[in-house]
Amino acid sequence: MSSTNVDSSRFEDENLSVASLIFYEPGFWEFPQRKFMSLHLHKVEGDLAGEDPYGFVLADSLAKMSGADNVGSTSYEDILPKVPPRAARLSFEEYNRTFSLNKVVDRQVGEEVKRQLQDATDTRVAEQSNRIIHNNCREERSNDSGSFDTNIESSMTVTELDSDEKQGSDSLDCALYETDIPREVERLSPECCRLKELLQQSVINLERLKQLAWHGSPKDYRGTIWKILLGYWPIVNLRRNEVVKRKREDYRVSLSRAFSQSRKSETEQERLVWRQITLDVPRICSDYNLFRLPALQELLKRILFVWSVRHPACGYVQGMNDILMPLVYVLFSEVYQTRTSTFRPTFTVETESFSSASIQYVEKDGVLNLEDIDELNTALDDLEADVYWCFSSVLESIQDFYTFAQPGIQRRIQLLERLLGRVCPNLYGHFQRQGVELVQFAFRWFNCLLIRELPFPVVIRLWDSVLCEEDGFGSFYVFICASLLHFFEKDLIRMEFQDLILFLQNIPKDIWTDSNVKILLSQAYLWREIFISSKSSLADRI
Amino acid sequence: MARSDDEYDYLFKIVLIGDSGVGKSNLLSRFTRNEFNLESKSTIGVEFATKSVQTEGKTIKAQIWDTAGQERYRAITSAYYRGAVGALLVYDISKKESFIGVEKWLKELRDHADSNIVIMLVGNKSDLKHLRAVSTEEGKEFAEKHSLSFIETSALDATNVEQAFTQLLTEIYRIVHKKALTNEKNPSFKPALGESVVVRDPAEDKGTHKKKCCS
Numbered sequence: 100m101s102s103t104n105v106d107s108s109r110f111e112d113e114n115l116s117v118a119s120l121i122f123y124e125p126g127f128w129e130f131p132q133r134k135f136m137s138l139h140l141h142k143v144e145g146d147l148a149g150e151d152p153y154g155f156v157l158a159d160s161l162a163k164m165s166g167a168d169n170v171g172s173t174s175y176e177d178i179l180p181k182v183p184p185r186a187a188r189l190s191f192e193e194y195n196r197t198f199s200l201n202k203v204v205d206r207q208v209g210e211e212v213k214r215q216l217q218d219a220t221d222t223r224v225a226e227q228s229n230r231i232i233h234n235n236c237r238e239e240r241s242n243d244s245g246s247f248d249t250n251i252e253s254s255m256t257v258t259e260l261d262s263d264e265k266q267g268s269d270s271l272d273c274a275l276y277e278t279d280i281p282r283e284v285e286r287l288s289p290e291c292c293r294l295k296e297l298l299q300q301s302v303i304n305l306e307r308l309k310q311l312a313w314h315g316s317p318k319d320y321r322g323t324i325w326k327i328l329l330g331y332w333p334i335v336n337l338r339r340n341e342v343v344k345r346k347r348e349d350y351r352v353s354l355s356r357a358f359s360q361s362r363k364s365e366t367e368q369e370r371l372v373w374r375q376i377t378l379d380v381p382r383i384c385s386d387y388n389l390f391r392l393p394a395l396q397e398l399l400k401r402i403l404f405v406w407s408v409r410h411p412a413c414g415y416v417q418g419m420n421d422i423l424m425p426l427v428y429v430l431f432s433e434v435y436q437t438r439t440s441t442f443r444p445t446f447t448v449e450t451e452s453f454s455s456a457s458i459q460y461v462e463k464d465g466v467l468n469l470e471d472i473d474e475l476n477t478a479l480d481d482l483e484a485d486v487y488w489c490f491s492s493v494l495e496s497i498q499d500f501y502t503f504a505q506p507g508i509q510r511r512i513q514l515l516e517r518l519l520g521r522v523c524p525n526l527y528g529h530f531q532r533q534g535v536e537l538v539q540f541a542f543r544w545f546n547c548l549l550i551r552e553l554p555f556p557v558v559i560r561l562w563d564s565v566l567c568e569e570d571g572f573g574s575f576y577v578f579i580c581a582s583l584l585h586f587f588e589k590d591l592i593r594m595e596f597q598d599l600i601l602f603l604q605n606i607p608k609d610i611w612t613d614s615n616v617k618i619l620l621s622q623a624y625l626w627r628e629i630f631i632s633s634k635s636s637l638a639d640r641i
Numbered sequence: 642m643a644r645s646d647d648e649y650d651y652l653f654k655i656v657l658i659g660d661s662g663v664g665k666s667n668l669l670s671r672f673t674r675n676e677f678n679l680e681s682k683s684t685i686g687v688e689f690a691t692k693s694v695q696t697e698g699k700t701i702k703a704q705i706w707d708t709a710g711q712e713r714y715r716a717i718t719s720a721y722y723r724g725a726v727g728a729l730l731v732y733d734i735s736k737k738e739s740f741i742g743v744e745k746w747l748k749e750l751r752d753h754a755d756s757n758i759v760i761m762l763v764g765n766k767s768d769l770k771h772l773r774a775v776s777t778e779e780g781k782e783f784a785e786k787h788s789l790s791f792i793e794t795s796a797l798d799a800t801n802v803e804q805a806f807t808q809l810l811t812e813i814y815r816i817v818h819k820k821a822l823t824n825e826k827n828p829s830f831k832p833a834l835g836e837s838v839v840v841r842d843p844a845e846d847k848g849t850h851k852k853k854c855c856s
C-alpha cells in the first residue's frame with residue numbers, strides 16, 4: 100500500500116465544497132424573507148404530506164419565492180443549485196415553526212385555518228404562528244417482554260401567546276417552544292427534542308422524519324427511526340404492535356420452513372448457499388466484538404439463509420453479510436439500551452461540539468457489556484426477525500445487484516462513470532489515461548455498499564441519510580461514490596495505475612471526521628439535486 | 642507520487658483463482674506483505690496487489706489480481722483473465738471438494754484466458770496435515786495430466802509461498818524470453834522497441850507508455 104498524504108482541510112478552499120458545507124450551518128436559511136417562507140410552507144403543506152412525498156413542490160415553491168422576492172437579494176443564489184436541497188432547506192428552527200403550526204392546522208383549527216392560510220397575509224401568519232400547541236406525551240414501555248409495547252397518551256393544549264411580543268421573524272424561537280418540555284428532555288439537543296416529539300405522534304409524518312433524520316439520527320432514536328424509514332414499523336403508532344407481531348411470526352414460519360426443508364430435501368443450490376454462508380459469517384472482520392459472539396453469528400447465518408431461500412434469483416452473494424452489520428449493530432444497541440435503561444441514564448448529555456448523531460457516538464463496545472448477552476436471549480429471537488425484515492427492506496430495491504452477472508452493479512458503475520465525466524472531468528480523464536476502469540474498485544463499493552471502504556461509524560452515519568432518500572441504496576449511493584472520488588481527487592490525480600487501484604481498494608480510514616462526512620454527504624446531495632428531478636431518472640439526466 | 646519499486650524489466654499480470662475459502666487472499670498477502678490473517682474477509686469481485694521479484698538477473702514485477710471464489714462473481718472475475726500471462730489455481734488440501742473444483746476452474750481459464758497462459762496448481766493449507774483430504778500424489782498426478790506445474794504451500798506458516806510465485810514468474814519469463822528470441826512476430830509477447838518487455842493488458846499499455854514519457 101502506497102502512502103498518501105491526505106489533506107483533509109483543503110476542501111475549505113473549494114467553491115462547491117463550501118457551498119455544501121454551508122447547507123449545514125444553522126441559520127443559513129434564515130434569509131430576510133423568512134416570514135414569507137413560513138407562509139409559503141403552509142401553502143404547500145398539503146402537497147408535502149400527500150401528493151408530493153419528495154417535497155418537489157415545496158422545493159419549487161421555495162425556489163420561485165426566493166426568485167420573486169428579491170428582498171436583501173443574496174449571493175447564495177450564486178452557489179446554490181437552482182432548487183434548494185430538500186434536507187437543508189429548513190434550519191431546525193424553521194422545522195420547529197412548521198411543526199408547531201402544523202399541529203394547529205391539522206388538529207385544532209382544521210380546514211378552516213387551512214383555508215385562511217391560503218390567502219393569509221403576513222400578519223395572519225404571524226398570528227397563526229404565535230399559537231403553540233404542545234403535546235404532552237407519556238410513554239409507557241413494558242420492560243419485561245422486550246417487545247415494543249408503547250402506549251402513548253396524547254393530550255394537547257393550545258397556547259395563545261401575546262401576539263405583540265411575538266411579531267416578526269423571531270416570533271417562534273426554539274427556546275420558547277421548549278419551555279414546556281418535560282424536565283427529562285431538557286437535556287436533549289433541539290434535534291433530539293424534535294425527533295422525540297415527532298416519533299410520539301400517533302401518525303408519524305414520514306417526510307418530516309426524513310428531513311430531520313437526514314442530518315443524522317441521534318443514537319437513542321436511531322433504531323426506531325431506521326425501522327420506520329425502512330418501512331418495517333408502520334407510521335401509525337397504534338398499528339405497530341400488530342404489524343411487528345405478524346412480521347415476527349412470519350419470519351419464524353419462514354425460518355422453520357427453510358431449515359426443515361433443507362434437512363429433508365435440500366436442493367443443491369441451498370446446500371451451496373449454506374456452505375458459503377457458514378464460510379463467510381465467521382470471516383466478518385470487524386473491530387466490534389459484537390460480531391464475534393457465537394450466538395450472534397448463528398443469528399446472522401439464519402437470516403442470510405432464510406433470505407436467500409426466499410429470494411432464489413439472488414441467493415446468497417458474498418458481501419451480503421457485510422450489509423447486515425449496520426442493521427445488527429443499530430437494532431442490537433437499541434434492545435440493549437432499552438434493557439439497561441433502568442441503571443443507565445436514558446439520554447446522554449449533549450456536548451456542544453457533537454450532536455448524538457456524531458460518528459463519535461457509534462461506540463465500539465461501550466454500548467455492549469458482553470457478559471450481559473445471556474439476559475438478551477429472549478430478546479434475540481425478536482431481534483432476529485426485526486433484523487431480517489430490515490435487511491430484506493434494504494435489499495428490496497437493489498436485488499439486481501445480486502442476480503446472475505450482477506447487472507444492477509454494472510449499471511450503477513456505468514452511471515458513476517458518466518457522472519464522474521461530468522463532475523470531475525480531470526479525474527475521469529486521468530483514470531482513462533492510466534487505464535483504470537471503475538469496475539476495478541467500484542464493484543466492491545456497490546456490492547458491499549461501502550461498508551468495506553469506510554469506518555463503521557461513518558457507514559452508520561451515511562445510512563442515516565441514505566435511508567431518508569428515495570431509492571437511497573439504488574441511486575443516492577451512486578452520488579456518494581462520486582462524492583468519495585471527488586473527496587480524494589487531489590490525491591488521486593497524482594497517482595499512477597497501480598497506486599490508484601491500491602488506494603481505491605484500501606481507502607484510508609483515519610481521516611474521517613464529522614465534518615468530512617458532511618462534506619461527503621452534501622456533495623452527493625448537491626449533485627443529486629442537479630442531476631435528478633422529479634420527472635427524469637438518473638440515467639436520463641447524467 | 643514516488644514509487645519505490647518503479648524499476649523493473651518485466652511486468653506480468655497474474656490471476657489467483659480457486660474455490661471460496663481455499664486461501665487465495667492469504668497466499669497473496671503472505672507473498673506481498675508477509676502477512677497472514679486467519680479471519681481475512683471474503684474477497685469481493687477482484688482485489689489487487691503487486692510485488693517485484695528477482696529471477697535470473699532480471700527484476701520481474703508481478704501485478705496480481707486476487708479473485709472472489711464464489712460462483713456468482715464468475716462473470717466479473719473472468720474479465721480479469723484477459724491479458725493475464727500466469728495463473729495460480731489454488732485448492733485446499735483439507736477440502737476434497739475444492740480439489741474437485743479445479744477441473745471447473747481449468748475450463749474457465751481455457752474459455753476466457755489467453756491460450757498461452759502459464760498455470761500452476763497450488764495445494765494450499767499444507768500445515769493442516771491431520772486434516773489432509775487430498776494427497777500430494779493426487780495433486781501431482783492431476784497437474785501432470787493437464788501439463789500444469791504443481792506445488793503445495795501453506796500461507797499460514799509461509800511454506801513455499803514465495804517459491805510458488807517465483808517459480809511461476811520464472812517460468813513465464815523463460816517462455817517470454819524464448820519466444821522473444823525465436824518468434825518475434827508473436828504479438829502477445831513481442832518486446833517493445835528499445836524498452837523492457839511489458840506484458841500486460843493492451844488497454845493498460847497506454848498508461849504505461851504515458852508514465853514512461855512523464856517520469
